Amino acid sequence: MARLGGGARRTRAGSTGGHPVNKIDATAPGAAPTDPVTAAAPDTAAVAALTPTKVHVSWAELDELVAGLAERIGAAVTDLGILPDAPEALAAAMRAAAAGHDLVLTSGGVSTGEADHVRSAVEAIGRLVFWRVAIKPGRPVAMGVIRGAADSAAFVGVPGNPVAAFVTFARVVRPLALRLAGALPEPLIALPVRADFSYRKKKGRREYVRVALARAPDGSITARKHPREGAGVITSLTETDGLAELPEDLTRVEPGTTIGFLPYEVLIG
Incomplete structure (x- = not known):
């Protein structure tokens, strides 16, 4: 399911192990990327939303939350469906999602549980810039770069709980996506x-x-x-x-x- 927002180009999305995955494109027409991560994927922002089975919220609900937040900042979202909790399948899906897009976003699967394979999948096809930050909620958030078949894309893995996903989207994903779109996010003043x-x-x-x-x-x-x-x-x-x-x-x-x-x-x- 692909949707196009104002000032945005197309994107794709997918999921794993009952994990929804969404990709979004947040590139503004005529804007030049200025972020170091942008150099890896200069044209679009792809986001993959991944929801683990241990979360007491349906995958569809979390998928809709993340996709809705992405669309609110002018991104077009394509749902890549549900993927299994298998490192190889995750890596293949994310590598394919990176093609022609800037940002792959997953929700869930970035903690330390037995079925949390997103980090290892990213490390197999790219590199992690960081994993875990000193915030609450949202500590397990991860950021990195995925190498696709022809292109590379930035990666952010947000936690699977909806409030943690919301906080990390607002404080990590949104400013990154805007930078990938060529915009300079204004600092938030509390x-x-x-x-x-x-x-x-x-x-x-x-x-x-x-x-x-x-x-x-x-x-x-x-x-x-x-x-x-x-x-x-x-x-x-x-x-x-x-x-x-x-x-x-x-x-x-x-x-x-x-x-x-x-x-x-x-x-x-």
């Missing part, structure tokens, strides 16, 4: 709001907390944390207004603490 909750976090890790905004009696804007924190709770996205971005050096939040707020419209607009 809006200062007052926390209406208590929270503890690990030092040295950036965390994103789903919050809803409310107006306090004194007229100020406060952020209320969603009661369910699991990375698989997709309603925690639909029932909130954005993410509170808690920096690495912050270890505790108390009611009244000023925190940075990133609206969903800004994160994926």
Whole structure:
């Protein structure tokens, strides 16, 4: 299934082991690539979305989430179907997906489980630039380069849980896809709001907390944390207004603490 968005060229997508895979093209007409990864695939951005069976969300739902986010930034998406949880099949599918595209995106299969073969598949046909970053949710995110039969493509593997996939798409995939399209993403500026909750976090890790905004009696804007924190709770996205971005050096939040707020419209607009 291929769809073409405004200012975007075609792309392809696929899945593995019940894992949906989507490829998107986010190249803007007349724009020159400026990112080092772009040199590997100068014309289009291909994204593959992969969803593991252990996630308590259907593959179709996660596939639709990632594809919808990709289309929102002007990408055309083609569904490559469901692929088996086999390293050889994954490698072959991703290598084929890299042909003529810039970016291959997988969702799921990048953690450390027995059926998580995406990393080894990428290493067999290319190289990983990094795996795991100090963020929550979204720690297992991976980035690399895939060598296709004729072309090479950038690769990003986002986690299979929907909230983690959303966060890593917004903070990793979106800026990369825009750079591949020749655009220069503007830095995200968090809006200062007052926390209406208590929270503890690990030092040295950036965390994103789903919050809803409310107006306090004194007229100020406060952020209320969603009661369910699991990375698989997709309603925690639909029932909130954005993410509170808690920096690495912050270890505790108390009611009244000023925190940075990133609206969903800004994160994926």
